[in-house]
C-alpha cells in the first residue's frame with residue numbers, strides 16, 4: 001500500500017491544470033492515503049480547489065510568508081520534514097515540479113522518477129526517454145521514499161466531486177535565505193490554456209513574424225482553441241516562451257492540434273504525439289510533419305489559414 | 314572565481330534513435346555522439362562570463378566512459394581551461410552524477426556550476442537541482458538570462474507561466490534553457506590548441522563517492538505508432554474531414 005504526498009502547483013489563486021492530472025496519476029497507485037500539500041502565503045482558495053479533486057484524502061495547508069513565491073529552495077526543506085510519513089512524494093512535471101522535486105529527492109538521499117506516464121505498480125512505471133522516441137519500464141527500489149514527477153499529458157484530470165478535509169499544519173524546517181524572488185512576467189490571455197485546451201493551433205517559423213501570427217490567433221479564436229508555437233517561432237521572437245510546445249516546452253494532448261508552418265522536428269513532435277487528431281498545413285510536401293499528421297494540407301499558410309478560418313464560420 | 318561546467322556525451326540530437334528489438338535499450342553503436350545541447354549552452358555561458366571579466370577559470374567535467382573525453386575536447390576547444398574526466402564504465406544516474414559534482418565542487422570551490430536543464434538521452438532533468446541540494450546552495454534552473462553582480466546573480470528562468478527572475482547568492486547552481494545563448498562554432502585552430510590542454514582523469518573511488526541505487530530499466534519499447542499520412546487536397550476537404558470526425 002502506498003501513502004502518497006502530492007505537492008500542489010498553483011499561482012496563489014488557482015491550481016495549475018497539471019495538478020488534477022497528477023492527482024489522477026497518484027490514484028493509480030494503491031493509495032491508502034493521498035494527501036495534497038498546498039504551500040501558500042495567505043490562501044485564496046487553492047486548498048479548497050484541491051479538496052474537490054476525486055481521490056484526495058486530505059489537503060494539508062502550510063501557510064507561511066516564506067511560501068509566497070513557491071521557490072524550490074524554500075519548499076524543499078519543508079517537504080523533506082513531511083516526507084517521513086509517506087512512501088511516495090509526487091508532483092506534476094510542470095516547471096514548478098521539475099525544479100522542486102529533484103531538490104527534495106537529493107535532500108532525502110533518494111532517486112527520482114521523472115515524467116511518469118503509466119503506473120504499473122507502486123514501484124514500476126513507464127517513462128519516456130529520447131524525447132518520447134522510446135518508452136522505458138523502470139523499477140524503483142521499494143525500501144526508500146520514492147520521488148516522482150508526473151507527465152501530465154498522459155492523464156485525464158481527476159474529477160471534482162470530492163470534499164476532502166483541509167487541515168492547517170505548520171512545518172518546522174530551517175529555511176535558507178540565499179534565494180530571493182524578484183519578479184515574474186506573464187502573458188495573460190483570454191484564450192484557453194494551452195495545456196488543457198481541447199483544441200490547439202500552433203504556428204512555426206513559416207508564419208514569418210509576430211504580426212503574421214494574427215492569422216493564427218484569428219483561426220484559434222474562431223474554434224475556441226489555445227495557441228502554441230514551435231521553438232523556432234519563439235526563438236525568432238514572434239511569440240513568448242510560454243507558448244513553446246515540444247520536448248523542452250509544453251507537452252500537450254489536445255483532441256485537435258493544427259500545426260501551421262511547422263516542419264515537424266522530433267523535438268516538436270515530442271510535445272504533441274498524444275494529440276487526438278493532428279492537422280498540418282505546410283507548403284513543403286516533403287515536410288516531416290506530414291508523416292505523422294492525420295490530415296495534411298500542402299498549401300501556402302497565408303492562403304489556407306484565412307480561408308479555413310472563414311469556412312469554419 | 315572559477316566556473317565548473319558539466320558536459321554529458323549523448324546521442325546527437327539529429328539522430329532518429331532505434332529501439333533494439335529485444336527491448337534491451339536503444340541502438341548506440343555506430344551512432345553519432347555529441348555534447349548534450351544544453352551543456353553546450355552552459356559552456357557558452359561560462360565563456361561569456363569569463364570574457365566579461367567575471368571569472369578566471371573554466372573547468373569542464375564529464376562522467377562517463379573513456380570516449381566521453383571527445384566531448385571534453387570539444388569543451389576545451391570552445392575555450393574551457395582544463396577538464397576533469399570521471400571515468401565510469403556504466404551509465405550513471407542523476408543522484409550519482411550530483412554526488413560526483415558535489416565532490417568536485419568541494420575540491421575546486423567554483424563560484425558557479427553550470428549544467429544543462431536536461432540530458433536529451435534520458436530526459437531526467439534532475440542533476441542540477443540535486444547538486445544544489447547536496448551542496449546546500451541555491452539553484453536557478455531553466456535559465457534564459459544570467460546577470461552577475463558581485464557575490465550575487467540575477468537569473469531569469471523560463472517557467473510555464475512566462476519568465477521568472479530570481480536573485481541567488483553565489484556560489485550557485487545554474488541550469489540552462491535553450492534561449493540563454495547561441496553556442497559558438499569551434500574553429501580548427503582551437504581544436505589544435507585544445508589538444509594541449511590538460512584532462513585529469515579520476516574515479517568515483519578517488520573522489521570518495523558511492524554510486525546511489527538507480528532505477529532498473531526492465532524494458533525499452535518504441536512508442537505507439539501513429540498512422541499519419543492522409544493528405545487533403547483543399548481547405549474545403551479539410552473542413553469536411555474535421556466535421557466528419559466531430560472535431561468542429
Ligand SMILES: Cc1cc2nc3c(=O)[nH]c(=O)nc-3n(C[C@H](O)[C@H](O)[C@H](O)COP(=O)(O)OP(=O)(O)OC[C@H]3O[C@@H](n4cnc5c(N)ncnc54)[C@H](O)[C@@H]3O)c2cc1C
Pocket residue numbers: 203204205206207229230231232233244245246247248249250260261262263264265266267268271281282283284287299300301302326350351433
Ligand atoms: C535540445 C533541443 C530541444 C528542442 N526543443 C524543441 C521544442 O521543445 N519545441 C520545438 O518546436 N522545437 C524544439 N527544438 C527545435 C527543433 O529541432 C526545430 O528546430 C524546430 O522545431 C523547428 O521549428 P519550425 O518547424 O517552426 O521551423 P522550421 O523547421 O524552419 O520549419 C518551418 C516550416 O514552415 C514551412 N513554411 C514556410 N513558409 C510557409 C508558408 N508560407 N506556408 C506554409 N508553410 C510554410 C516550411 O516548409 C517549413 O516546413 C529543439 C532542438 C533541440 C536541439
Ligand SMILES: Nc1ncnc2c1ncn2[C@@H]1O[C@H](COP(=O)(O)O)[C@@H](O)[C@H]1O
Pocket residue numbers: 319320321322349351352374375376377405407410427428429430431432433435436437438439440441
Ligand atoms: N554523466 C554526466 N556527465 C556530465 N554531466 C552530466 C552527466 N549526467 C548529467 N550531467 C549534467 O546534468 C545535466 C542534467 O542531466 P539529467 O539530470 O540527466 O537530465 C546535463 O545537462 C549535464 O550537464
